[in-house]
Amino acid sequence: MADIKDKLERLKKEREARSRSKSQLVKDTWKEIQKAEDLSVKDKLENLISLPRQEKPSEPKTPPFEPLEREPLQFFENPYSLDFKYGKVTISSGLEIKGDILTCLSKESAFENLDLSTALFIDLETTGLSGGAGVVAFLVGLGFYRDDKFHVDQFFLGELADEERMIQELGQFFSQMNFQSVVTYNGKCFDIPLLETRFILHKQPFILSELPHLDFLFPARSLWKHKYESCRLSHLAHEVVEAGRSEDIPSAEIPWRYFQYLNTGNFELIEPILYHNQEDILSLLGVIIVGSFIFSDEKEEKLTNAMDLYGAGRVMENIGEAEKSVHFFKRALKRGLSDELSLAAKKKISYHFKKNKEWKSAVSLWKEMTSSDTQSKDLLLSFKELAMYLEHKEKKYEEARKIAEEGYVLSIDFSSYYEKDFTHRRERLKRKIQGQKEKK
Template sequence: MSIKNKLQRLKPHLNTGTSSQEPRVSKPELTGVEIPFLDVWASENVTPYWVDDKYCLIREVRYPISFEHGNYAFQDFLTSVHAWNQSDYRHPLSSKGHKAEDLFFFDTETTGLGGGAGNSIFILGYAVVKGAEIVLKQHILPNPGAEVPLFKSFLENVDYTTLVTYNGKAFDWPQVKTRHVFVKEHVPKLPEFGHFDLYHASRRMWKHKLERTKLSIVEKDVLGVERQDDIPGFLAPMIYFDFVERKDPEGMLGILKHNEIDILSLITLYTHISFQLLNKDVNMSARETYEVGRWYASLGENAQAVESLSAIIDGSSEENILAKFILAKQYKREKKYTEATLLWEDIMEAEGKVDSKIVFESYIEAAKLLEHKVKDLEKALAYTKRAFMLIEGTEYAEKPRLLTDIHKRELRLQRKIGILT
């Protein structure tokens, strides 16, 4: 059913607060509390979880490890974890020391995007590897008074060794902590765990080509995930409030499917990023290779940075030039001064074709090495003079201290050569 048709079916109920169909109920023998539409829930693999006379609902879906979601099968995730464990690559997203079963792919649905106590979580969803399957569970809040069974069921039955989220550090888990405060005397404590947040990784890797890095956009443009008749996330609060009022699960089932795809996409995304970070993605673009190398360089992982960047320094494209620039800095750190200078000189030859700031900095960096390490003073002076000429018209021209430093270097080199006394 299309989104438009779903909203049309919801519209009369949102206006009148009534249902065209009488709710079907079931009376649990032990509680005497009726669960509306229990047979509909049961047909969707949803069962109740009771704490005294209150309940939440738990949906469970299982996928074979061979199932394909986007460009990868879930068994490729197992391959990525194995590859991390066999590799010497060090990275914050490395699962080295973990089994695939240790990673806990987690996502929530909430009544709003803001923080604070007024925002409630109505779905806690996660997926884990169990044997030859991906087991996905979603804990559902049937009404605002059922947070104790919601959190109790969630916290009692999962292993949180390492959380994998999309912006979970900034949003999902802080929301869990906020809501947990209200029920902490009745449910288990929140666990300690590692956390892989793939949102920041996606921004680093693909912000150059994506207008936004929402998960749905990354899914479509990077992972090859195509959603069918998906309910947009921004409609979730409205549909949930309608469900609380009318109890009919029709709209909620759409939100559960939306959340399910989000969680499955986290598995595919972690797999894809891992393959790129491990240089195992044969389809990786030059720009992605550059971003991987730059990321490792920022972490001080020089060997991995050099390995990635060296693969794309041949050529004169923007990516080639950028890779040369970062690689030259890596060589400088490793005291490979000749190699660093040669790369900076390659960048100088691209003057007029690439960002003038990179060319300017290459002249400056090369001049420093030529003066202090290579001891080629005349070439150092020539590069210093050229840098001074290039600075005009750039943002660097507004930095008096930089201008002073260049002028001092020029005078010092002239004195060393004997031009000045």
């Protein structure tokens, strides 16, 4: 696919050159106008404004485009050596990811005895972006490790009428390669159901639906949603993997390009799509490598980013691994989190202590949280939990009332839920305090 990358780079340079030539013309003209000492500033500016606009360059006199004769179904192979670096990761690092980490990321115990050496990475380019029975996958990108390389193979459907043949060849490919798992990004909601629908339509068995499936979109959100403005794969590839992928075409443009190709036969419309699809598969592998290393004991000591550790805690929390989630939240707090995330981490740890009736540790955290200057629902929750503990466990009604009073003041015009809660709590505690006085 080097020729595609070269073309994209050449087009980019041509656009930059055209932009520079326009600005240079203005600079040169202004320099000449400045030499005229007898002109006022107003006259000079009027001369500059009257500069004739560059005419649109005439179309090169080339013979009309004649499409090359191509097979209706095309197959592209793109092998990468294991020492190939994509952004800051080395392709071979994917083979180091252990089954227990894949299990955590996927929530599927079947990954326990697997690794990525037998996994199939899938990314589709389709005739529509929303799915549905009428949407066809015209480009099927497949990534996998084989023979000391990472391969990105692509099945391209040049004519819609040949879809059945493509489905049959894909089915044979899946069977022959004997993949043990599937890896996607939003594939549980889009890629796999769509592909399965096309297989069913053509009465072909779809063996991939029986395999354990790691859809990395979900752990990616847990890991990085609090850190980055977007969890789109291309954005994470840039931020997490530091891959300089060129987003030459937006995803929304891909169906239009394909239909234009069907009308014209101009394969230059398709070349950026092949590149885009290839980059998506490499990006998926890259973000999984970086994400998995956060959980790796031997890698963890090198991490300095508390937000990544917080994300790892969220992943563990989502799969019910409370002890491991607390481990990561504590490490994140030591590395230094923002006030808002610090409150969130302490809340999660305190709930673990509360569940295990480790009241001393829980109360200590709630007291720490109440001293925060950050207004948030987690802050209000700490006042509520502390007031509940003092009321029901210690029977210290006056102390509980004071805590509830502070929580009430902070909740006004911020949270109607907590405002109502603290209002009822204060009234109840006042009655209990009055009852104590009457008994004396």
